[in-house]
Amino acid sequence: MKSIFLSLSFLFVISLSSAQSIVDWKYDAKKISSDIAEVTFTATVQDGWYIYSQFLGDEGPIPTTFEFEGVELIGIGTEKGYKKEGFDEVFGMNLIKFGKTVTFTQRVKLTSTSKSIDGYLTYMTCDDEQCLPPQDVEFSIAL
Numbered sequence: 001m002k003s004i005f006l007s008l009s010f011l012f013v014i015s016l017s018s019a020q021s022i023v024d025w026k027y028d029a030k031k032i033s034s035d036i037a038e039v040t041f042t043a044t045v046q047d048g049w050y051i052y053s054q055f056l057g058d059e060g061p062i063p064t065t066f067e068f069e070g071v072e073l074i075g076i077g078t079e080k081g082y083k084k085e086g087f088d089e090v091f092g093m094n095l096i097k098f099g100k101t102v103t104f105t106q107r108v109k110l111t112s113t114s115k116s117i118d119g120y121l122t123y124m125t126c127d128d129e130q131c132l133p134p135q136d137v138e139f140s141i142a143l
Contacts, residue, residue: 021046022045022046022049022125022132023043023044023045023046023049023051023123023125023135024043024044025041025042025043025121025137025139026041026042026044027039027040027041027042027139027141028040028141029117029141029142029143031110031143032107034110035109035110035111035112036074036107036108036109036110037071037107037108037110037117037143038105038106038107038108039068039105039106039107039108039117039141040103040104040105041066041103041104041105041121041139042101042102042103042104043064043081043098043101043102043103043104043123044100044101045098045099045100045101045102045125047099047100048099048127048128049099049125049126049127050084050097050098050099050125050126050127051064051097051098051102051123051124051125052064052095052096052097052098052123052124052126053079053095053096053097053098054066054077054079054104055079055096056095056096059093060088060091060093060095061091061095061097061124061126061131062122062123062124062134063124064079064104064121064122064123064124065121065122065123066104066106066119066120066121067119067120067121067122068106068108068117068118068119069118069119070111070114070118071108071109071110071111071114071117072108072109073106073107073108073109074106074107074108074109075107077104077105077106078104078105078106079098079102079103079104079105080102080103080105081098081100081101081102081103082098082099082100082101082102083096083097083098083102084096084097084098084099085097089128090126090128090129090130090131097126110143114143115142115143116140116141116142116143117139117140117141117143118138118139118140118141119138119139120136120137120138120139121136121137121139122134122135122136122137123135123137
């Protein structure tokens with residue numbers, strides 16, 4: 001029994017570390033004005049794997065989300081990249097997912113003391129047969 005638990009624990013740790021290598025995140029911010037910045041997150045996704053749109057319903061996979069600290073969002077974020085939209089066999093529903101490369105962009109209003117844009121993003125990766133647990137990635141982008 002103890003060996004089964006250790007084996008399952010080991011497999012879970014391997015799946016978490018492999019999820020991080022499936023998606024590589026890069027992020028950047030550029031000031032548009034003294035109190036407005038545009039934040040860009042680019043995900044490079046391993047072939048055969050996908051991450052999901054920010055704009056999904058309450059059912060199905062975990063959407064990609066961005067949580068910002070100390071700034072105010074301006075408008076709705078955008079997403080551009082290798083988009084696959086339609087019926088997904090794994091979830092049995094219509095979805096929007098991205099493979100290869102996708103860029104998420106969000107404008108934010110800065111405070112007078114903002115020296116960086118901080119927060120975290122959450123995403124979920126799946127291929128045509130399986131999904132890995134959602135991952136959180138912290139970010140701090142210097143201005």
